[in-house]
Amino acid sequence: MTPIHFLERTARIWPTKLAVVHGDRRYDYKEMDRRVRHFASALLDAGLKPGDRVAFICPNTPSILEGHFAVPLAGGVLICVNTRLKNPEVEYILKHAGARFAIIDRDSTHLASVATAAGVERVIIDHDTGSVETSDFEKWIEASPMRHWWSYPGWNLKDENDLMSICYTSGTTGNPKGVMHSYRSCFLQALFQNVEMQFDFNSVYLWILPLFHANGWCLPWSVVMVGATNICLRKVDYDLIWQYFTKEGVTHYNGAPTVQTFIVNNPNAVKVPRKIKAMVAGSPPSPTLIEQLTAIDIDVLHVYGMTETYGPCARAYPQLEFQGETDLHKIGQFYSRQGQNYVGQDEVRVVDTAMNDVPLDGKTQGEVVFRGNITMLGYYNDPQATEKAFAGGWLHSGDVAVRHQDGYIELKDRMKDIIISGGENISTIEVENVIAKFHKVLEVAVVPTPDDMWGERPKAYVVLKKEFTEHESFEPGELEQEIIQHCRQHLAGFKVPAVIQLELDLPKTSTGKIQKFVLREREWQGRGGRRIN
Structure with a gap:
């Protein structure tokens, strides 16, 4: 099993x-077929040997999309690097992976010296023009003659469980870990994603999700498999996204809740002319957000997973009881759960510290664990972390959840995000969902802040919608009190945030996920490294 065969088949059946x-x-x-084979030839002519690492530091451009086929076709291992990382993090990843080649986008040319310092032997700059006259990358690939598909080293695999790519985690604690993905599991995840997304020949996929994030959840291979169209998006531009929605016939896209929030709140937002399927992942979307997306004909597929599971591996699946349901908030509440396992993946479990399943009561919390066809090979060059991650024979997520009577899992928090106040556990997600319902709020993140009496209290960082910051004036503290009053109406007293802090923006990862660890660090500075009080 190898997903690189998908392109050869599609180009043969639907060349135009x-x-x-x-x-x-x-x-x-x-043309895509031709470009990929020239690319693979260029790598081989440059001296690539089987297993050599080829790194990309690129946004969503044709070079990185085609690299998902060309690199494994040449027998190399794909390394897609987050374009928003700082120099030391990029150097660490390139050095840790042992990258020999690096394709670097025109906006990241300052990283060429970083790559060289990390031991990269050949750096190619992609000016993203598509022209041999103005792009080093285009000139480089066109200089190498195209070969027959079956003559490339990666065409005939000896072992489908061989390493195909290494995807580096975001490194919220310590250095990033290299998650090893195999040919077999990339092939299967591409199939599973097609089952969930329901791509076909007429589909148009908009690349909002970064291709460097867990190989774009294996969707480069899913889209090509059925002959659908890829629209590449260099940067997340919400006005441009709405142009593509309304003029290019987009049928599918993926993004974190933060991205979805800005899409639905864009001034150009309307009921889409052609129903769109949107995978939402990265953190649990609020019922309010799902309600808003559904109202403009964007069909929400709330999925859940990790880089270690090749992206999504569970979904809140449609239920018969909701067919014909008109209460959008009721629908949103149900579909904000994380759901059940993908086909081909074992049942997602929620377990206690002894690996016993928690009762299906929607109350008892435990850790989510995974096992199945789309589970990583392990962490590259880190056997201790791999052993710890697979303790008890299951991949540990570090996510805290409950299971309901219907078997659906629902996240309550990351283990480290639970707030313990006066002996009571508080779910930051619960508080965030309540605040997200307040009509003036665009984004929110809740973290623990030290409290001498209660140990910890919730603190909410809030970004307001633009219309309430540009066109209205408020007395100091007025908006904060409005939000607190709103919380008091919907939360138990001990769950109401002690502080509401208004921000112009929240720290985020490249995929739009709010970096709550950055906010936690602010709250716990000067405490000698302690994170409990």
């Missing part, structure tokens, strides 16, 4: 089907 849209550039599958 539109494959890639990128700005003014448009080309079909015959």
Whole structure:
């Protein structure tokens, strides 16, 4: 099993089907096939040997999309690096992975010296023009002759469980870990994603989700598998996204709740002309957000997973009881759960510290654990972390959840995000969902703040919608008190935030996930490294 075969098949069956849209550039599958083979030839001519690491530091451009086929076709291992990382983090990843080659986008040329310092032997700059006259990358790949598919080292695999890519986690604690993905599991996840997304020949997928994030959840291979169209998006531009929605016939996209929030609150937002399926993941979406998306004909597929599970591996699946349901908030509440396992993956469990399943009562909390066909090989060059992650024979997520009577899991928090106040456990997600319902709030993140009496109390960092900051004036503390009063109406007293802090923006990862650890660090500075009080 190898997903690189998908492109050869699609180009053979539908050579003139539109494959890639990128700005003014448009080309079909015959051209994508040609470019990928030239790319693979260029790597081989440059001296790539089986297992050599090829790194990309690129946004969502054709080069990184095509790299998902060209690198394994040449027999290399794919390393996609987060474009928003600082120099030391990039150097660590390239050095840790042992990258020999690096394709670097025009906006990241300052990292060329970093790559060299990390031991990268060949750096190629992609100016993202599509022209041999103005792009080093284009000139480089076109200089190498195209070969027959079956003549490339990666075409005939000896072992489908061989390493295909290493995806580095965001490194919220310590250095990033290299998650090892195999050919077999990438192939299977591409199939599983098609089951969930229901791509077909007429689908148009908009690349909002970064391709460097867990190989774009294996969707480069899913989209190509059925001959659908890829629209590449260099950066997240919400006005441009709405142009693609309304003029290019987009049928699918993926993004974190933060991205979805900005999409639905964009001034150009309307009921979409063609129903769109949107995978939402990264953190639990609030019922309010799901309600808002559903109202404009964006069908929410709330999925859940990790880089260690090749992206999503569970979903809140549609239920018969909601067919014809008109109460959008009721629908949103149900579909904000994390759901049940993908086909091909074992049942997702929630277990206590002794690996016993928690009761299906919607109350008893435990840790989510995974096992199945789309579970990582392990952490690269880190056997201790791998052993710890698979303790008891299951992959440990570090997420705290409950299971309901119908078997659906519902996240309550990351283990480290639970607030213990006066002996009571407080779910930051619960508090965030309540605040997100307040009509003036755009984004919210709740973290623990030290309290001499209660140990910890919730603190909410809040970003207001633009119309309430640009066109209205308020007395100091007025908005904060409004939000607190709103919380008192919907939360037990001990769960109401002690402090509401208004912000212009919240710290986020490259995929739009709010970095709550940054906010926690602010609250616990000067405490000698302690995170409990």
